[in-house]
Amino acid sequence: MSYPFQINSLAQYHADYKAAAENPDVFWANVAENFYWRKKWDKALDWNFTEPKIEWFAGGKLNITENCIDRHLATMADKPAIIWEPNNPEERVRTVTYARLHKRVCQFAQVLKNNAVKKGDRVCIYMGMVPELAYAVLGCARIGAIHSVIFGGFSAQSIADRLEDAQATFIVTCDGAYRGEKVIPLKAVIDDALIGNKTVKKVIVYTRTRTPVSMIKGRDIWWEDEMDIAEDQIEKNGVVSFKAEEMDAEDPLFILYTSGSTGKPKGVVHTCAGYMIWTTYTFVNMFQYNQGDIHFCTADIGWITGHSYILYGPLAAGATSLMFEGIPTFPNAGRFWDIIDKHQVNILYTAPTALRSLMSFGDEHLLGKNLTSLKTLGTVGEPINEEAWHWYDDNIGKNKCPIIDTWWQTETGGCLITNLAGITPAKPGWATLPMPGVQPVIVDEKGNEVTEADEHGMLKGNLCIKAPWPGILRTTYGDHERCRVNYFATYPNVYFTGDGALKDAEGNYRITGRVDDVLNISGHRIGTAEVENAINMHSGVVESAVVGYPHDIKGQGIYAFVIYNGHHGDENLRRQDISQTVAKIIGAIAKPDKIQFVKGLPKTRSGKIMRRILRKIAEGETENLGDITTLLDPDVVAEIKDGKV
Numbered sequence: 001m002s003y004p005f006q007i008n009s010l011a012q013y014h015a016d017y018k019a020a021a022e023n024p025d026v027f028w029a030n031v032a033e034n035f036y037w038r039k040k041w042d043k044a045l046d047w048n049f050t051e052p053k054i055e056w057f058a059g060g061k062l063n064i065t066e067n068c069i070d071r072h073l074a075t076m077a078d079k080p081a082i083i084w085e086p087n088n089p090e091e092r093v094r095t096v097t098y099a100r101l102h103k104r105v106c107q108f109a110q111v112l113k114n115n116a117v118k119k120g121d122r123v124c125i126y127m128g129m130v131p132e133l134a135y136a137v138l139g140c141a142r143i144g145a146i147h148s149v150i151f152g153g154f155s156a157q158s159i160a161d162r163l164e165d166a167q168a169t170f171i172v173t174c175d176g177a178y179r180g181e182k183v184i185p186l187k188a189v190i191d192d193a194l195i196g197n198k199t200v201k202k203v204i205v206y207t208r209t210r211t212p213v214s215m216i217k218g219r220d221i222w223w224e225d226e227m228d229i230a231e232d233q234i235e236k237n238g239v240v241s242f243k244a245e246e247m248d249a250e251d252p253l254f255i256l257y258t259s260g261s262t263g264k265p266k267g268v269v270h271t272c273a274g275y276m277i278w279t280t281y282t283f284v285n286m287f288q289y290n291q292g293d294i295h296f297c298t299a300d301i302g303w304i305t306g307h308s309y310i311l312y313g314p315l316a317a318g319a320t321s322l323m324f325e326g327i328p329t330f331p332n333a334g335r336f337w338d339i340i341d342k343h344q345v346n347i348l349y350t351a352p353t354a355l356r357s358l359m360s361f362g363d364e365h366l367l368g369k370n371l372t373s374l375k376t377l378g379t380v381g382e383p384i385n386e387e388a389w390h391w392y393d394d395n396i397g398k399n400k401c402p403i404i405d406t407w408w409q410t411e412t413g414g415c416l417i418t419n420l421a422g423i424t425p426a427k428p429g430w431a432t433l434p435m436p437g438v439q440p441v442i443v444d445e446k447g448n449e450v451t452e453a454d455e456h457g458m459l460k461g462n463l464c465i466k467a468p469w470p471g472i473l474r475t476t477y478g479d480h481e482r483c484r485v486n487y488f489a490t491y492p493n494v495y496f497t498g499d500g501a502l503k504d505a506e507g508n509y510r511i512t513g514r515v516d517d518v519l520n521i522s523g524h525r526i527g528t529a530e531v532e533n534a535i536n537m538h539s540g541v542v543e544s545a546v547v548g549y550p551h552d553i554k555g556q557g558i559y560a561f562v563i564y565n566g567h568h569g570d571e572n573l574r575r576q577d578i579s580q581t582v583a584k585i586i587g588a589i590a591k592p593d594k595i596q597f598v599k600g601l602p603k604t605r606s607g608k609i610m611r612r613i614l615r616k617i618a619e620g621e622t623e624n625l626g627d628i629t630t631l632l633d634p635d636v637v638a639e640i641k642d643g644k645v
Ligand code: WT7
Pocket: 258, 304, 305, 379, 380, 381, 382, 383, 384, 405, 406, 407, 408, 409, 410, 411, 431, 497, 498, 499, 511, 512, 513, 514, 520, 523, 524, 525
């Protein structure tokens, strides 16, 4: 069965693209008719990019969980909503039907209510990939609390900053999380994050690893106890119910923090209706999801990919979403292929970095794995190199599955540019065509539209979007001006993505990477300024400069040039001290791959670090460093080149 808004042919793609561009309000109102509203909207779209103000379906009333769960119960109560595959393949798989998901989400919503969490309150979720994480997220949405999920790899300090920024009052966590051979002590990290915190009133702890944890009377409560209490409250005579809060279309649904070019991560805000419609529409169309398919997105729910394409998009579409707790290389590099074989997975959505890593372990991990259930493959998070694309195509899709290269961002809510599986053509290394509703434009440094092709027939420049689609961010939490400056002020009247792109004569886009000071490490976004701030926190560091460099597996690696003053241990120990400091301040994901100690940094006479030169050196370029005559002290360049690590 296909969906009423499913694009079934190339001709329909072009027709829908045109319709959405010409009459966005009519087009998206038609799509919106396929959702469950308590009250329909007054106005489909109202916007300007100067403030910015973006409103989709204003006046509409709904609750996203009624769309993701309740409306499926009449026909799909016993269908698996979530299939959970644990870290350890010997542990029992959990299958959560839509009926069970409904019960658990109602129960957790009741727990929140019992603990005085109200509509609009901010709830921080710091958990491993367990089904209870889905219950927590959706439970928040059910009562209208704004969830802010924090990836389990972030440190106590990072969590503390986010709690403060969001003024969160409630935390959901686990005692620990399994990651391959390791147990990550999540509750202990939360305890550290709460030192000095003034807003959090309660911390609820789900037992996953039975790691000993401190439980502070009056603040810390157990998930299991609270869920037991709630069970009787929501269930009367076999009927489960917890009336979902009625939300305005434009009420905030969640905050998700992401890095930018300044030191402080920003809280991207998505709202209820537009985000729901965008994630569902893109989910169905890019993967060409059909009822009954099993969808396996390998992302963590701590990132936007997990929010949009493990939870909200698939569930609103009534899909079966496979949720995986572990890592691709545990117990061995055949883990993904075992899961696909075991659950007869139809759609695999993963990151190029994971593919490159698995490639490097050799093809013997594919032996004996039956992958014939696969119909569609997808990638996300970074440009995919042709070698990885062909490996994916040959070894996983066996040249029978379309591969979609989906370009998007935390801020875009869902995918903006991709081929549609089996409908629009793929081009290795290219994200290809925009989704209906997305109007990209390539601009030069001054913001003028690039119209002249280069010698290869390509338009080349910075990627912007001309008009809002339903899933665009609405603000950055607590600081609307920051949202304006970051995304809407670089160039007038467009949303600036921060990415560079090429456009070919057929209208295909190729994303060439960030043009701002943001790195993409294994598909995760980290700001250079953020890493520098963390390095500079180390007592021996005088100054530092961080750039990215090409990394075989991660896509980009972090290269830090550090001026150091001290004598504690040899260079390697000092490097480890610095890495530990970064892990404490941001989290292990931001540890530099390379640290080079230098006597000076290349600076202009006005004191600005010339990162262009450092980037070239980090990339291994020795000859063409460009003009260095404007440097305050050109000699430092030779010294840095000689000391390259
Ligand atoms: C940045 C956004 C989208 C969810 C995961 C990352 C890069 C993302 C692609 C792609 C080339 C890509 C961009 C973008 N990116 N997808 N298919 N091809 N680059 O979300 O952390 O918000 O990062 O990831 O540079 O701006 P994010």
